[in-house]
Amino acid sequence: MNREMTGAEMVVQAFADNGVAHVFGYPGGAVLPIYDALFQQKNVKHVLVRHEQGAVHAAEGYARSTGKVGAVVVTSGPGATNAVTGLADALMDSIPVVCLTGQVPTHLIGNDAFQECDTVGITRPCTKHNYLVKNIADLSRILHEAFYVAASGRPGPVVVDIPKDIQFATGTYTSPSNAGHKTYKPRVQGDPDKIKAAVELMATAKRPLFYTGGGVINSGPQASRLLRELVRLTKFPITSTLMGLGAYPASDPQWLGMLGMHGTYEANWAMHECDVMINVGARFDDRITGRLDAFAPKSKKIHIDIDPSSINKNVKADIGIIGDCANVLGDMLDAWRASDAKTDTKALTGWMKQIDGWRARNCLAYRNSKDVIKPQYAIERLYALTRDRDVYITTEVGQHQMWAAQFFKFEEPKRWMTSGGLGTMGYGIPAAVGVQMAHPKSLVIDIAGEASVQMTMQEMSTAAQYRLPIKIFILNNQYMGMVRQWQELLHGGRYSESYSEALPDFVKLAEAYHGVGIRCDKPVDLDSAIQEMINIDKPVIFDCLVDPAENCFPMIPSGKAHNEMLLGDVAGDLEKAIDEKGKVLV
Amino acid sequence: MSTPDATTTHYPAAPASERSERHTLSVLVDNEPGVLARVIGLFSGRGYNIESLTVSETEHQKHLSRMTIVTTGTPMVIEQIRHQLERLVPVHRVLDLTVGGPAIDRELAMVKVRGKGDNRVEALRLADAFRARVIDASIESFVFEITGRSDKIDQFVDLMLPLGLVEVSRTGVVAISRGPLGM
Incomplete structure (x- = not known):
């Protein structure tokens, strides 16, 4: 349907036509016409954040938890530059976001006008694609294209920079077509020959391992279903990256836990010893591989990814399959069933026995205390007390994030929102706002650290305004814990600037933001305090005072191989024979 | 607990250098504002080399430009460059003339x-x-x-x-x- 309308009205119409129910944003001079159009309609609900970075993270949380495209509107200049961190975050973690930025009128572009910046120039390297609209005739096409590009192939953020005169101008609005894009047509169907070769290789495997990533989550629920089917059919063990948690249920016996720098002993050793690795939608990130020349040295590698540039980027794949995880997994299942491919059961039994040996190291063990809350214990209790609920977890970045990944068990995809690639402190609160907006009845918890959480604390005000009962569960160890851990291990314990000095009173802070504050510092009180938090129908800041000295293990020091991982004291003690030097090299 | 080597850093070590090759790429792109910046930004942002780059519109009616890029890198890097270029939305096609026949x-x-x-x-x-x-x-x-x-x-x-x-x-x-x- 073609209709005459202003550019601002086109923006709102394009939101509605592309299924946007909520848009996160912040008004300003260069987007006033869009805000005026938003004001005069009811289809699209605007959520006013307190900082533009929060708008993008909220849209990311919304997108990750729903599978839809997150939508953002910010103004020109500082509005756009503040959004950059969120855009870079969405690019690294492949999250579909459309961010509209206001721009000074076209005739002033390049004049250093008030609140002008070169938005397309600044955001070019931190978006999947971006546009500057210079003609009203292009606007509706570009808006629809932005949603298409953001969501298709490997998802990512798209910026559309709209000068103010274009928002005022009148033109013809055309509805979205299903034509897609003239050049951007990502390949979703895997090459059948390669799939056949992959299945044949899998059937020869003696020590196979699935290694899955965020691509499975991004592909949608069907991919997770097919992955589960294939893993159960082949009976192969499975590990996943930080981004892929939830695609395979953590309660399943074939699940080895997360791998990588803070992954489990069994997952990393299995990775190191496997002879056939099936990478589904993961990208061989350096947090996963450690030392590249010692990464899974005995393995043949199958790599499934929708982005051709992911294949052979860091690690050479023996069989690289370009396609969407769901399509490829479906075809692999068919190929496995159609051929006489069978798991080498005898070899697999031995392999699982070997894995059970690594499991027996109980690498996540920690020395609990009656006097002080151990951060691991806090997450364990949080998980135990919320596991039967409809729960979504977001995190900030640091030790608490890794403990959450280790100790919180995810059974379903899209329940775990964390900043993986960029590692953005301050991600958790705004992401929780976005998740809660999409799932008003669910329990949304931001597992946080006292340092990260202060980076975007102002979004508590957003939560209060929209009555979003998000729960901010702070593991307060009074340190930027991960920084301190690295300083302890690599810089002689010189804790340069990593102590959280002059912390606010988080209970009072919660109250100041119209929420509820809870403080807990005794293990014996923890369960009832968590229960109290769950029962409160308001934003809550839970200040959980934990052991300030605790470090996050296991850990592969960067630049080391998987079989050189460090274990914590408790797990390390299990084998008394290992001396101090050997412990480093277990 | 003892500390790992003092040389251990936050990141894995750079891979041992492989032999570098020179390749000539032909890139067909939409002739739209910013397309050159996208390509150049890709090379500078990811640390690839540009030995030579030419660009001019070749099909006026279709708004198509053709870039010829001469670059050097290990075979893995050259493959990356091709895939990274293909990932750019306004890029139609990338042809590695050095491997694609005479x-x-x-x-x-x-x-x-x-x-x-x-x-x-x-x-x-x-x-x-x-x-x-x-x-x-x-x-x-x-x-x-x-x-x-x-x-x-x-x-x-x-x-x-x-x-x-x-x-x-x-x-x-x-x-x-x-x-x-x-x-």
Whole structure:
């Protein structure tokens, strides 16, 4: 349907036509016409954040938890530059976001006008694609294209920079077509020959391992279903990256836990010893591989990814399959069933026995205390007390994030929102706002650290305004814990600037933001305090005072191989024979 | 607990260097604002080399431009460059002319030489041998136009140096595949 309308009205119409129910944003001079159009309609609900970075993270949380495209509107200049961190975050973690930025009128572009910046120039390297609209005739096409590009192939953020005169101008609005894009047509169907070769290789495997990533989550629920089917059919063990948690249920016996720098002993050793690795939608990130020349040295590698540039980027794949995880997994299942491919059961039994040996190291063990809350214990209790609920977890970045990944068990995809690639402190609160907006009845918890959480604390005000009962569960160890851990291990314990000095009173802070504050510092009180938090129908800041000295293990020091991982004291003690030097090299 | 090596950093070590290869890529793109910035930004942002880059509109009706990029890198990096370019939304196609069968590459240069007497005669004689044309002349100077492979132009410029080379302007490499098929 073609209709005459202003550019601002086109923006709102394009939101509605592309299924946007909520848009996160912040008004300003260069987007006033869009805000005026938003004001005069009811289809699209605007959520006013307190900082533009929060708008993008909220849209990311919304997108990750729903599978839809997150939508953002910010103004020109500082509005756009503040959004950059969120855009870079969405690019690294492949999250579909459309961010509209206001721009000074076209005739002033390049004049250093008030609140002008070169938005397309600044955001070019931190978006999947971006546009500057210079003609009203292009606007509706570009808006629809932005949603298409953001969501298709490997998802990512798209910026559309709209000068103010274009928002005022009148033109013809055309509805979205299903034509897609003239050049951007990502390949979703895997090459059948390669799939056949992959299945044949899998059937020869003696020590196979699935290694899955965020691509499975991004592909949608069907991919997770097919992955589960294939893993159960082949009976192969499975590990996943930080981004892929939830695609395979953590309660399943074939699940080895997360791998990588803070992954489990069994997952990393299995990775190191496997002879056939099936990478589904993961990208061989350096947090996963450690030392590249010692990464899974005995393995043949199958790599499934929708982005051709992911294949052979860091690690050479023996069989690289370009396609969407769901399509490829479906075809692999068919190929496995159609051929006489069978798991080498005898070899697999031995392999699982070997894995059970690594499991027996109980690498996540920690020395609990009656006097002080151990951060691991806090997450364990949080998980135990919320596991039967409809729960979504977001995190900030640091030790608490890794403990959450280790100790919180995810059974379903899209329940775990964390900043993986960029590692953005301050991600958790705004992401929780976005998740809660999409799932008003669910329990949304931001597992946080006292340092990260202060980076975007102002979004508590957003939560209060929209009555979003998000729960901010702070593991307060009074340190930027991960920084301190690295300083302890690599810089002689010189804790340069990593102590959280002059912390606010988080209970009072919660109250100041119209929420509820809870403080807990005794293990014996923890369960009832968590229960109290769950029962409160308001934003809550839970200040959980934990052991300030605790470090996050296991850990592969960067630049080391998987079989050189460090274990914590408790797990390390299990084998008394290992001396101090050997412990480093277990 | 003892500490790991002091040399251990936050990131894995750089891989041992492999042999580097020179490749010529032909890239068909939409001729739209910012497309050159996208390509150049990709190379600088990811630390790839550009030895030569030329761009011009080749199909006016379809708003298509063709870039010819000469780059060096390990085989893995070259493959990455191709895939990363293909990932850009306005990029239609990327062809690695170095691996895609026989191809021809040419460059055009204008070479200004100043001199009198024997030098001037020698410059003209050499220009003839290299099939360079005189496109501007004054009593004491020539501007030669020379077309050929880059190494031929390098060689010509080297010869002009002692004869009074003033300046050189080069187009960079353009290339196309041999045979009847287009990209």
